Amino acid sequence: MRLNEPAFILAAIVALLATNRLPSFAEARHIMRQQGVSASSQQVGNRAAVRNSEQVRSARRVRNLMYHDGSLLPRPHLHAIYWGNPAKFPSDFVTGMNDFLQAYGGTGYTDIMTQYLTPRGFLSTLPSFEPKADSWEDTSEPAPDGALDAIGNEACSFAEHVGGGPDPNGLYVIMTSNFPAHVNFCAYHASWSCPAAPSITFPIAYLPNLNKVRGCYLGPRFTSPGVTNPYSDGVRSNANAAAHELSEVVTDPLFEGWFDNRGNEIGDKCNFRFRHPARLSDSFAWQIQELWSNNNRQCIQSE
Numbered sequence: 001m002r003l004n005e006p007a008f009i010l011a012a013i014v015a016l017l018a019t020n021r022l023p024s025f026a027e028a029r030h031i032m033r034q035q036g037v038s039a040s041s042q043q044v045g046n047r048a049a050v051r052n053s054e055q056v057r058s059a060r061r062v063r064n065l066m067y068h069d070g071s072l073l074p075r076p077h078l079h080a081i082y083w084g085n086p087a088k089f090p091s092d093f094v095t096g097m098n099d100f101l102q103a104y105g106g107t108g109y110t111d112i113m114t115q116y117l118t119p120r121g122f123l124s125t126l127p128s129f130e131p132k133a134d135s136w137e138d139t140s141e142p143a144p145d146g147a148l149d150a151i152g153n154e155a156c157s158f159a160e161h162v163g164g165g166p167d168p169n170g171l172y173v174i175m176t177s178n179f180p181a182h183v184n185f186c187a188y189h190a191s192w193s194c195p196a197a198p199s200i201t202f203p204i205a206y207l208p209n210l211n212k213v214r215g216c217y218l219g220p221r222f223t224s225p226g227v228t229n230p231y232s233d234g235v236r237s238n239a240n241a242a243a244h245e246l247s248e249v250v251t252d253p254l255f256e257g258w259f260d261n262r263g264n265e266i267g268d269k270c271n272f273r274f275r276h277p278a279r280l281s282d283s284f285a286w287q288i289q290e291l292w293s294n295n296n297r298q299c300i301q302s303e
Contacts, residue, residue, distance in 0.1 A: 029148055029188050029189075029190045030188060030189055030190070030248065030252075030255065030265065031184075031185035031186075031187070031188040032185055032186045032187040032188060032241055032244045032245060032267065032268075032271065033184065033185060033186070033268070033271055034184055034185060034186055034214075034215030034216055035215045035216070035271075035272050063260060063269070063297070064260065064292075064294045064297065065116070065251075065258040065259055065260050065265070065266060065269075065292060065294055066258065066259070066260060066261065067116070067119075067120075067257065067258055068256050068257060068258070068259070069256065070252070070254055070255070070256020070257045071253055071254050071256065071257065072116070072117060072120055072122065072250065072251060072252075072253065072257055072258075073169070073171065073203065073249055073250050073253040074113075074117045074122040074125045074126070074250060075122075075125065075126050075127065075128065075169065076127050076128075076169060076170065076171040076203075076246075076249060076250065076253075077127075077128050077129075077134070077167055077169050077170045077171070078101050078127050078128065078129035078134060078170075078171050078173060078246075079134050079135070079136075079155075079158060079159075079163065079167065079170055079171070079172045079173065080097065080098065080101055080129070080131075080134060080135040080136070080173050080175065081135070081136050081138060081154060081155065081158050081172060081173065081174045081175065082094055082097075082135070082136070082137045082138070082175050082177075083138045083140070083142040083154055083174060083175065083176045083177065084138075084139070084140075084141065084142040084176050084177025084178060084209075085139060085141075085177050086137070086139060086177070088177035088178065088209065089177050089209060089211075089234075090209075090211055090232045090234035090235055091232070092230075092231055092232050092235055093175075093209075093232075093234065093235055093238070094135070094137065095231075096231035096232070096235035096236075096239070097175065097235060097238060097239065097242070098129075098131040098135055099231070099282055099284075100235075100239040100242065100280070100282075100286065101127075101129040101131075101173070101242070102129050102130070102131060102281075102282070103280035103281040103282035103284070103286075104127055104129075104242075104243070104246065104280060104281075105125065105126045105127040105128065105129075105281075106126050106281060107278070107279070107280050107281055107302075108278075108279075108302030108303055109243070109278045109280065109288065109291070109301070109302050109303075110125050110126070110127070110247075110250075111125075111302065111303035112247075112266075112291045112293055112300060112302065112303045113125045113247060113250050113251055113266070113291070114303065115293065115294060115295050115303075116251045116257075116258050116266070116294070117250075117251075125250050127171075127246065127250070136158050136162050138154070138157070138158075142154075142176035142177060142178055143176070144178065144180065144181075145180045145181075146176070146180040146183065146188075146206055146208055148190055148192075148206075151174050151190070151204060151206045152190070152192035152194075152204060154174050155172035155174060155192060155194075155202075155204045156192075156194035156195070156196070158172065159172070159194060160194065160196055165194075165196070165197055165200075166193070166194050166197050166200045166202055167202065168200055168202065170202050171202070171203050171204070171205065171246070171249050171253075172192075172202065172203075172204045172205070173204075173205045173207060173242065173245075173246075174204060174205070174206050174207070175207045175208075175209070175238065176206075176207075176208050176209060177209050178208060178209060179208040179209050179210065179213050180208060184215075186208075186210060186213070186215065186216035186241050186244075187205065187206060187207045187208070187210075187241040187242075187244065187245050188205070188206050188245070189203055189204065189205045189206070189245045189248055189249050190203070190204050190205075190206070191203055191204070191253070191254045191255065192204050201254065203249045203253040203254070205242070205245040205246070205249060207238055207241050207242055207245070209234070209238070210234065210237040210238050210241060211232075211233070211234030211237065211238075212234070213237075216237060216241065217233065217234075217237045218233060218236055218237045218240055218287055219233050219237075228284065228285060229277075229284045229285050229286060229287075230284070231284075236286065236287055239286055239288060240286075240287060240288045240289055243267075243278075243286075243288035243289060244267035244271070244288075244289060245267070247265075247266050247267050247291050248265040248266055248267045248268075251265065251266050252265050252266070266291050266292045267289065267291060267292075269292040269299065270289055270290040270291055270292055270299035271289065272289055273289055273290045273299050274287060274288075274289060274290065274301075275290060275300075275301040276301055278301060278302060
């Protein structure tokens, strides 16, 4: 019997959709755009629809973020995974990023996010990170293209073989020694679950090596009298991307939290906008982007 080819193809497409499984690279992934890339190029998966038309009209007037009744992650437990040949990272990369992640929480910068948390019963945001316990170096060759499947599975490898299983309150930050070719992003965050624990969905952030990457690399952008940062430009470029992704995971971990009527999150609306250096708890000056404040109706550097 000869198959009706159009009908067969249509049936195959319907069967694929019935699995609720989109291609992995588009699943629940929200990117940090490179400088000069328009917002229309942003890829977002599983984005909740804005349901209230009056809320949408109001957001268009003030451009504020709106809450979409989903989960928040005010006190994430950070896990840092350094994936790749150590010689291909900047020489101070692991030390510098561990320092940044440890110094990030409980500062005027992270206090910006409190306004999105207190209405939901959370008093503050305080990410926790202890380098000796929460970081892992995997010297195998990282995924060449930054595909979500590979990045998510690397998080699962750490969770299952080092952490005893996925951390329900965890944020897994996967940093690779390479940068994927032919992409328009600097970093992304996503949601993932491991085959061994499919009921636990957790956020991950992918930070490829941004050293010398056009559109992502900061370079020596600022100097402030009396304020120093001992780390290389490559470390500080990745720290800026980390600040972008961490703020978005706190306020929109599973893509049903805070974002505006165009799908922009707290970091997207201020991408690569800087004011004064942010002082974190390590007392160093970090050139990290501003974040959107609904209270101020603009991008700000600290609360």
